[in-house]
Amino acid sequence: xxxxxxxxxxxxxxxSASVDGYRSLLDTLREEMxxxxxxxxxxxxxxxxxxxxxxxxxVNACLMxxxxxxxxxxxxxxxxxSGPDDLHPLQxxxxxxxxxxxxxxxxxxxxxAKNLLDQNPLPTDEEIRFGLSGNIxxxxxxxxIFEAIRTAGQRMAAARSADAAxxxxxxxxxxxxxxxxxxxxxx
Amino acid sequence: MTKQDFRIxxxxxxxxxxxxxxxxxxxxxxxxxxxxxxxxKIKRSEIAHARIKHIDVSKAxxxxxxxxxxxxxxxxxxxxxxxxxxxxxxxxxxQYILEDKVRFWGEGVAxxxxxxxxxxxxxxxxxxxxxxxxxxxxxxxxxxxxDAPQIHEVGPGGNLVIPPVHVERxxxxxxxxxxDLILEGEFEGGRPVPTYMEPNICVxxxxxxxxxxxxxxxxxxxxxxxxxxxxxxxPLNKVRVLVDHMxxxxxxxxxxxQHEFLCALLAKKCRRAVKMxxxxxxxxxxxxxxxxxxxxxxxxxxxxxxxxARDMQIIYESGAYGSHSPGVTTVGTFSATSLFxxxxxxxxxxxxxxxxxxxxxxxxxxxxQTYFALDIQMDEAAExxxxxxxxxxxxxxxxxxxxxxxxxxxxxxxLEACIxxxxxxFDWAATRDNPDRSDPLNPAIRKGWGVGCEMxxxxxxxxxxxxxxxxxxxxxxxxxxxxxxxxxxxxxxxTALAQIVAEELGVTFESVSVVHGDTDVVPWDIGAFASxxxxxxxxxxxxxxxxxxxxxxxxxxxxxxxxxxxxxxVDGIITVDGKPGQSLTVFEAMGPSRGIPxxxxxxxxxxxxxxxxxxxxxxxxxxxxxETGIIECRKVMPVHDVxxxxxxxxxxxxxxxxxxxxxGHTLTEDYIIDRSNGRSLNAGLVDYKMPLSMDMPDIQTIxxxxxxxxxxxxxxxxxxxxxxxxxxxxxxxxxxxxxxxxFHHYPITPEDVLNGLRRKAAEDKTC
Numbered sequence: 001x002x003x004x005x006x007x008x009x010x011x012x013x014x015x016s017a018s019v020d021g022y023r024s025l026l027d028t029l030r031e032e033m034x035x036x037x038x039x040x041x042x043x044x045x046x047x048x049x050x051x052x053x054x055x056x057x058x059v060n061a062c063l064m065x066x067x068x069x070x071x072x073x074x075x076x077x078x079x080x081x082s083g084p085d086d087l088h089p090l091q092x093x094x095x096x097x098x099x100x101x102x103x104x105x106x107x108x109x110x111x112x113a114k115n116l117l118d119q120n121p122l123p124t125d126e127e128i129r130f131g132l133s134g135n136i137x138x139x140x141x142x143x144x145i146f147e148a149i150r151t152a153g154q155r156m157a158a159a160r161s162a163d164a165a166x167x168x169x170x171x172x173x174x175x176x177x178x179x180x181x182x183x184x185x186x187x
Numbered sequence: 188m189t190k191q192d193f194r195i196x197x198x199x200x201x202x203x204x205x206x207x208x209x210x211x212x213x214x215x216x217x218x219x220x221x222x223x224x225x226x227x228k229i230k231r232s233e234i235a236h237a238r239i240k241h242i243d244v245s246k247a248x249x250x251x252x253x254x255x256x257x258x259x260x261x262x263x264x265x266x267x268x269x270x271x272x273x274x275x276x277x278x279x280x281x282q283y284i285l286e287d288k289v290r291f292w293g294e295g296v297a298x299x300x301x302x303x304x305x306x307x308x309x310x311x312x313x314x315x316x317x318x319x320x321x322x323x324x325x326x327x328x329x330x331x332x333x334d335a336p337q338i339h340e341v342g343p344g345g346n347l348v349i350p351p352v353h354v355e356r357x358x359x360x361x362x363x364x365x366x367d368l369i370l371e372g373e374f375e376g377g378r379p380v381p382t383y384m385e386p387n388i389c390v391x392x393x394x395x396x397x398x399x400x401x402x403x404x405x406x407x408x409x410x411x412x413x414x415x416x417x418x419x420x421x422p423l424n425k426v427r428v429l430v431d432h433m434x435x436x437x438x439x440x441x442x443x444x445q446h447e448f449l450c451a452l453l454a455k456k457c458r459r460a461v462k463m464x465x466x467x468x469x470x471x472x473x474x475x476x477x478x479x480x481x482x483x484x485x486x487x488x489x490x491x492x493x494x495x496a497r498d499m500q501i502i503y504e505s506g507a508y509g510s511h512s513p514g515v516t517t518v519g520t521f522s523a524t525s526l527f528x529x530x531x532x533x534x535x536x537x538x539x540x541x542x543x544x545x546x547x548x549x550x551x552x553x554x555x556q557t558y559f560a561l562d563i564q565m566d567e568a569a570e571x572x573x574x575x576x577x578x579x580x581x582x583x584x585x586x587x588x589x590x591x592x593x594x595x596x597x598x599x600x601x602l603e604a605c606i607x608x609x610x611x612x613f614d615w616a617a618t619r620d621n622p623d624r625s626d627p628l629n630p631a632i633r634k635g636w637g638v639g640c641e642m643x644x645x646x647x648x649x650x651x652x653x654x655x656x657x658x659x660x661x662x663x664x665x666x667x668x669x670x671x672x673x674x675x676x677x678x679x680x681x682t683a684l685a686q687i688v689a690e691e692l693g694v695t696f697e698s699v700s701v702v703h704g705d706t707d708v709v710p711w712d713i714g715a716f717a718s719x720x721x722x723x724x725x726x727x728x729x730x731x732x733x734x735x736x737x738x739x740x741x742x743x744x745x746x747x748x749x750x751x752x753x754x755x756x757v758d759g760i761i762t763v764d765g766k767p768g769q770s771l772t773v774f775e776a777m778g779p780s781r782g783i784p785x786x787x788x789x790x791x792x793x794x795x796x797x798x799x800x801x802x803x804x805x806x807x808x809x810x811x812x813x814e815t816g817i818i819e820c821r822k823v824m825p826v827h828d829v830x831x832x833x834x835x836x837x838x839x840x841x842x843x844x845x846x847x848x849x850x851g852h853t854l855t856e857d858y859i860i861d862r863s864n865g866r867s868l869n870a871g872l873v874d875y876k877m878p879l880s881m882d883m884p885d886i887q888t889i890x891x892x893x894x895x896x897x898x899x900x901x902x903x904x905x906x907x908x909x910x911x912x913x914x915x916x917x918x919x920x921x922x923x924x925x926x927x928x929x930f931h932h933y934p935i936t937p938e939d940v941l942n943g944l945r946r947k948a949a950e951d952k953t954c
């Protein structure tokens with residue numbers, strides 16, 4: 001079978017691979033890129049465990065062909081933190097609140113939660129629930145996941161306003177706190 | 188030790204394994220890479236009960252990329268048990284790896300290994316199977332008819348998995364004679380499946396030696412080792428089972444599955460590593476479910492609400508193989524002797540084979556079914572006798588000294604504490620007396636409130652005489668390694684074990700690391716199930732840690748020239764009572780000096796528990812839409828007695844997750860089998876409806892330390908299974924409170940609600 005030459009950006013890094021035309025983005029990330037943080041819970045788009053960001057949009061990586069990701073900017077859970085010791089506030093909050101039990105759904109939920117907070121920095125409880133409606137967690141009853149997302153959102157907002165205040169000119173320009181940002185810019 | 192004396196136990200320390208889960212670095216079985224890995228797939232039967240007349244694999248074998256095909260002709264013909272608990276009641280040897288017979292739709296008939304998953308899949312279609320159909324039985328009633336087709340040649344006959352389990356105490360007939368009120372009811376329940384997020388997966392590799400290395404997502408790695416070794420004819424030290432992170436199990440990953448044997452055999456044949464990974468669909472078809480059940484319950488009550496007699500019969504549907512049916516039937520049947528105290532009790536439980544998918548172990552293990560019935564009938568009796576339902580439960584709750592299902596006396600008054608606490612915290616009386624049951628946003632809504640109770644053992648005793656083991660190693664710098672065979676399903680058990688070791692030893696939590704999941708390295712373990720890891724392995728870890736501490740202090744006493752009883756170790760520093768200036772680090776006490784090597788500090792702890800019981804009362808609010816029939820569970824207040832909480836957030840997480848699954852099996856979850864041909868109708872996450880983020884109620888968890896058990900570390904008892912048990916009847920009782928329609932089954936679907944309301948309207952009219 002003809003292989004497809006794929007070039008894209010993964011977690012800020014230019015990557016390429018030679019993949020079969022039928023290969024999903026999920027299998028490509030896991031098998032070809034060695035990025036096994038993204039999980040396969042159903043392979044048919046029902047569970048959300050494989051959620052990654054593609055050009056700034058959350059996507060079920062199992063439902064996207066690798067070929068469709070040609071030239072795309074991908075962020076996986078491995079790209080969520082900005083350095084080995086610089087966890088994303090969502091990751092910190094998930095640990096503190098016990099929002100991850102078996103952890104198999106966690107990477108997908110973290111990516112979806114990141115998307116939610118990027119779009120809506122201080123979501124209401126209903127918005128958090130709706131934002132996660134495509135992600136199955138079977139361990140936690142979601143309660144602690146909701147708490148963690150709420151906490152992370154508040155901390156990120158506080159960090160942003162603290163930072164904006166420190167700008168000193170009163171411009172309200174959002175200056176991103178470096179250690180809180182992932183490698184790739186599209187977020 | 189009082190609570191404030193704890194430094195680590197009772198605190199929600201950061202789970203050591205969670206950083207790997209949130210960064211994506213944690214390795215689940217499917218995340219490793221093996222050079223030259225082959226992919227295995229299973230050909231599944233398309234008929235529920237048949238003899239295989241002929242199976243032709245020649246086309247599959249000739250397909251490019253296929254490395255091996257196995258049928259029943261190629262595998263050892265050893266009868267094994269799907270539930271591999273040695274020395275346990277849970278043993279029914281009724282299964283071959285492959286046989287010339289199939290007993291359920293979807294059973295494996297052949298296995299293929301190929302260079303890719305896709306090729307393996309395509310090869311399955313090239314296998315030609317000729318079946319001779321056999322008459323099938325698809326429900327427990329027809330399976331028990333005298334002329335029913337027999338599904339197994341082994342066993343007691345009559346499609347029974349084991350002889351009926353019968354328990355009788357007191358004089359039941361005399362009890363009923365004393366009753367002012369006798370209630371009789373029939374109950375039944377569907378087929379919920381655990382639906383862990385990580386589909387079953389294993390990798391087998393024989394390369395380099397005649398030794399099998401086997402990575403698998405299992406709760407019971409030593410049981411997998413034992414069953415593989417037995418069937419493959421290997422000594423135990425030639426099978427090494429590995430599991431690091433796993434994506435849930437909820438009981439079902441205790442079995443040894445057909446694909447695990449086949450994976451090992453394919454790898455042996457190919458001399459290459461072979462991976463077998465279930466599709467989500469296969470987790471339904473070839474996974475394990477809770478046992479569907481049918482139950483008859485008759486109870487007698489005095490006017491004051493006192494229960495005087497109970498007679499119950501339950502039939503558990505085992506499906507095509509025994510799996511955990513012996514254990515589930517025994518535990519479930521015995522559980523019905525308790526919860527609400529009764530001197531005169533007669534209970535009978537059966538497990539019956541049918542040509543349907545296999546029911547196995549699933550959180551709540553036979554007890555979900557029986558307590559669903561006990562708790563609903565308790566509600567009915569309360570209403571008939573004009574007693575508040577929560578008060579009714581208080582009057583009948585098991586208490587100190589009553590005989591538990593295990594035959595032991597109950598310790599403490601945990602159930603009463605949960606009920607009493609919930610009555611206050613939920614503001615039960617005022618809430619239920621509120622005549623306004625409407626919802627301002629939707630006139631079709633009727634609100635209702637209900638309560639349900641449960642108790643559950645923190646071990647499998649007496650069915651299995653369990654043993655917990657732990658090895659604690661202390662390095663000369665004061666850092667500590669705990670070796671445990673207990674699996675990390677995701678509950679946080681390893682963190683709890685590390686807390687226990689740190690507390691007992693006198694070191695910081697951070698200085699303890701946990702090594703697990705390698706049967707060649709860690710001490711033998713029975714597996715993570717029966718809500719027992721903290722109770723059982725926690726006690727063993729505490730014993731091992733105490734031995735190590737004693738040795739450190741003995742050496743320090745020599746160096747300090749002090750009496751050992753005057754020494755204590757806190758955060759790894761050894762101090763002398765009353766002498767603030769005197770202290771030693773572990774390194775100073777144990778490290779090398781003048782040519783003497785550092786002291787080798789390693790000790791083991793073993794613990795054989797009997798059993799403790801945890802208790803809970805769940806208070807719920809539901810909103811029933813009388814136009815759509817949809818039941819919304821809006822609020823749950825679970826009150827749990829866990830004896831001693833080791834890690835509050837992890838314990839809460841267990842409770843909240845159990846409630847999620849319990850709401851599911853009560854309202855929406857049912858793995859449906861076509862009762863005319865045994866086919867699965869909804870083997871997927873879209874058609875099998877679980878409660879997700881939009882469906883979860885407000886949960887206000889309350890954890891009590893009401894009845895500590897002397898058998899657990901500082902009184903700790905289990906919590907894993909408990910929360911899934913009480914929520915079901917609490918919801919059913921609340922639905923009755925809302926709309927006046929009584930349901931004796933789960934799941935209670937919108938259709939059931941609408942039909943119930945119509946029936947009630949017709950009855951009200953006739954009255």
